[in-house]
Amino acid sequence: MSTPDPTDARFADVGRLVVRCPDRPGIVAVLSGLMAEVGANITDSQQHSSDPSGGTFTLRLEFVLADLAGRRPGLEQRLTALAAEWGMAWRLTEAIHRPRLAVFVSRTDHALQELIYRVRAGDLRAEIACIVSNHRDLEPVAVGAGIPFHHVPVTSDTKAEAEAAALEIVSDVDLVVLARYMQIVSPDFCARFPERLINIHHSFLPAFVGANPYRAAHDRGVKLIGATAHYVTAELDAGPIIEQEVARVDHRATVEDMRRVGRYVERQVLAQAVTWHVEDRVIVDGEKTIVFA
């Protein structure tokens, strides 16, 4: 029940390094050499080569380094030098820092409740900084969880102002999560949160893009319904997919039954995607993702 102390000993001095560069022999040796030299103990390492020759190399390291915070500037300096040499993009994070999330909702609470539960349980190491909604229905949930709630009504006439207001509210968060927000956000909004804006779509994309996917699934007579968590880009429901899952339905299922069953798939898929994101396990690779699960 209790929120784990952010100074949870399991995460003290735990660092995560994500690196991308053109694939050339020797890159692993150089990076692991650097880690050995600074005295970091690598506890997890995952890598991917998009193509052995001429592709992109992606590496995620998890390591323990005594006095990580103090030694970080030195490590960053070394990485900056390597980056120049190897054409390398990199990101270094400390596991002890919990990213700040803004969660956008409309009237249904299943996805939000799941995120709140997982944060409390310590399974999702993040802080829900605020909840934004175009309706007041879920304000009690926010209040009960001690999370600031912002009511930002949206009508077709006020869409631009509403987005501006929302942007103001979330200006300092690390990740925006659309947890069944039911509104299409503008390309400008997307551009403000590149690879930091996650949506849960209630279908197995690319099937049933757009509104009312459960009705469309019902009309098509599918035997499995699904949910997809993806980064939001300017094109509707077309951003890089992070996670998908399905559940079985049969001929007895009404649209309403599909919605009910689907809620449990949606909450699971979204929570998984957000957890991977905040643990620096998701790397956008063009129109796809690499997930070091």
Place this chain on the structure above:
Amino acid sequence: MSTPDPTDARFADVGRLVVRCPDRPGIVAVLSGLMAEVGANITDSQQHSSDPSGGTFTLRLEFVLADLAGRRPGLEQRLTALAAEWGMAWRLTEAIHRPRLAVFVSRTDHALQELIYRVRAGDLRAEIACIVSNHRDLEPVAVGAGIPFHHVPVTSDTKAEAEAAALEIVSDVDLVVLARYMQIVSPDFCARFPERLINIHHSFLPAFVGANPYRAAHDRGVKLIGATAHYVTAELDAGPIIEQEVARVDHRATVEDMRRVGRYVERQVLAQAVTWHVEDRVIVDGEKTIVFA
């Protein structure tokens, strides 16, 4: 290894009755009354009401009736009378009869091999009457299994003649199975096998209709690939879905990996759909199916 004797005692005197009619109170009482009256012992019963008021009622009964073959005409007479009274469509089959299948293939054998295996194992109670292919690659498989093989080459110029030849070959089969045939069959062909023509499509329909679904899935970056068995209708990949299943893939999967993983999903989905069909468990309901699994 041995083909079970078609007079397998488990199936002797086992009958299956499938009934569809407008939903009216009393229909179950009338039908179960009839079964009781003739002395049939109902061993399985499944039913579905598309809508409690004004919908369609569907019932599948499995029963044991001593001397089923001999008493069948009498039972059919009674059903004909009820059909008139209740606006009822019905179908009565004897489990001892094994439907005859024609399997159409191209160059890959996984779906065909699975059907052959399941028939031999007695899990799919059917007889593969013939294998038809536009290539000779799988002739040895047919020969090895003792199944007549028909090579019917198809080119864009000879499509009509080829179909005519194929139709001739399969004129007396109960079910045509397109086990990765890779050719689009004509509306005329479909019309010859209404609700008796099953295809396996190598995607989770309605995603990735048409050719090269694994490439399309790879390009979209999906995290699950799927397969769909459906009845074939004039509209491509749009017929009633019988069964679907998925398998997990990750960012490492190439198109070729997806094809390889997908083969195991495809063979499972197709074999399941065909098995349900030959056991009279699939009832087409408009553009969907009812599956009494």
Place this chain on the structure above:
Amino acid sequence: MSTPDPTDARFADVGRLVVRCPDRPGIVAVLSGLMAEVGANITDSQQHSSDPSGGTFTLRLEFVLADLAGRRPGLEQRLTALAAEWGMAWRLTEAIHRPRLAVFVSRTDHALQELIYRVRAGDLRAEIACIVSNHRDLEPVAVGAGIPFHHVPVTSDTKAEAEAAALEIVSDVDLVVLARYMQIVSPDFCARFPERLINIHHSFLPAFVGANPYRAAHDRGVKLIGATAHYVTAELDAGPIIEQEVARVDHRATVEDMRRVGRYVERQVLAQAVTWHVEDRVIVDGEKTIVFA
């Protein structure tokens, strides 16, 4: 968020009849005849014969009958007469009535939170009448959900008194749910709630009976962990199984990781089992269950 009105129109006049009797031809005709005669519209029917000859026949009907409450006594009278004639046990419930549950917990809240969520969402049509715990940790959860909380400490010396106190508290509930209670209840307690006492065990039974199943699973090096919801009987972890599910783990998983992953399996399995129970879908059949899902 809101609790659905118990007079939810979907459940008005919906009845459920569960019947068990020796399997004899004609029983379905008699029961469906009765339902037709009283004017009930059967909307769902599932049946099972343990053995076509000499076994037990089990039937579950869901039906709509105008003025069900008013006509119930008459219907019950008819069922009583049939029961005598056919050696039939039966149970008739009105869907509008929501069973009262007592939930026993210890210190972890995942299973409890899931039950609370599903009741609120209307997916589990029951009322959580009280929460009983040997610790005070989850009192805030109960208070937040507006559910009476009873702290009943248990030590090895006070086990009998504690159980007596707990029994007093739950004397009028319909179902007791052990949602990770972590205490073994006495045979006497079990006897007070025959087929009305559900436990979630955090393993795939019969593997890892008893305490610390995740540690045992870890030591054995299993590749899947599981959870089992079962009715509690006098013999530890040996009662009739209602539902089971598993989740994949790999060599990286520590005991703590298994606990974390397992929580999501446990909550799902327990909530499913309780939902089926309150919808009269689970029938105990000796040491097993029939589940009309």
Place this chain on the structure above:
Amino acid sequence: MSTPDPTDARFADVGRLVVRCPDRPGIVAVLSGLMAEVGANITDSQQHSSDPSGGTFTLRLEFVLADLAGRRPGLEQRLTALAAEWGMAWRLTEAIHRPRLAVFVSRTDHALQELIYRVRAGDLRAEIACIVSNHRDLEPVAVGAGIPFHHVPVTSDTKAEAEAAALEIVSDVDLVVLARYMQIVSPDFCARFPERLINIHHSFLPAFVGANPYRAAHDRGVKLIGATAHYVTAELDAGPIIEQEVARVDHRATVEDMRRVGRYVERQVLAQAVTWHVEDRVIVDGEKTIVFA
């Protein structure tokens, strides 16, 4: 249908290195340095630390090195030197070499057929050198597949001689697979194939050890049945687990139904385990396995 050429270009010059040693900082740097130095291009790398401090470090590299066969002696010399320095056990294989398997069967063919199919399809890069059975039932399968078949009858009196004869036959194979052999092999036999003897057990171990697991599963009323592939050790059904999977069953399933459903789980689990083994993805770690899937 055709067996892929063992000189399949995809596997030319592809090497696999598996290394185990006490976990010390710098080991990755040293190994990746070596690979860079010899000009190998690492295409896949997976590692595991049993415990960041004082545990065992395990690494599997897949790499491409021009003229691998020619340069192997030099590489091995370097590895031998490193092994002394780091207390390192290692194994270097060339992907182009296909391990030789002996498959032991009794009367059921599903697991054997799956292995044959996957070898033919190129999904399992191995050669089935021989099939050994205590019965003649599956001789036609062996003959049809062009694989030598050895009939080695076993009775309680001739068990020792039979094993001796079998050992003679399989003396030069790389892996022995018990594909539903139904005989307990002696500790001596196990000792001859340490970590090279894989069995498929038809239950979700450790549930239902020993004979007749489907009957035991049926009697217990489980809702999922499973299969487990494991290395065989002297203790029955207690060796390191490689892979497990389950399938759903319900109250209708007879023991025979469970056997039928279970066959499809068994063949999948065994084939997966054997495939991982021959690709050097399974590392025995005490009583468990590390699987770099």
